[in-house]
Amino acid sequence: MARINRPTAYLKQGDGRVAELLVALVNSQGDVSVDVGDIALNTDDLESLLQGISGSTETPSATTSTGSSTTTANAFSFSITNIGGANGTVGAGAVTLEPGQTIEYSSKVGNTLAAFAYNATGTTFLILETI
Numbered sequence: 001m002a003r004i005n006r007p008t009a010y011l012k013q014g015d016g017r018v019a020e021l022l023v024a025l026v027n028s029q030g031d032v033s034v035d036v037g038d039i040a041l042n043t044d045d046l047e048s049l050l051q052g053i054s055g056s057t058e059t060p061s062a063t064t065s066t067g068s069s070t071t072t073a074n075a076f077s078f079s080i081t082n083i084g085g086a087n088g089t090v091g092a093g094a095v096t097l098e099p100g101q102t103i104e105y106s107s108k109v110g111n112t113l114a115a116f117a118y119n120a121t122g123t124t125f126l127i128l129e130t131i
Helices: 017-027 043-054
Strands: 002-004 032-036 039-042 060-065 068-070 077-082 088-090 095-097 102-106 117-119 125-130
Touching: none
Parallel strands: 002 032
Antiparallel strands: 032 039, 060 125, 068 117, 077 102, 077 125, 088 095, 088 117
């Protein structure tokens, strides 16, 4: 098993070398263990992380709704904007979304979002999703 201990040059978030390092580790032969202090990843963890970084194609979509429904389950992100003239509701708690207001959610890397309920009866919602 290859083992990588604390690096002499630290990689920061947003540094393109992070993804490059992870790809190299996953593509290496045998099992890989990375130990950077409090963080330990094995090959399976790295493969899962990479899928969230670069392993899928995201498809944006835009729709309008004047009724009750839910966002698409397993979307990476969505936003709902009330573009109508009356209040609508969002979420299981039926939170009021006034005209002009927007609610948006994004999943963490490697995760997706559950379906999210909304009710645009009497108004119009613009729904943007990345699936």
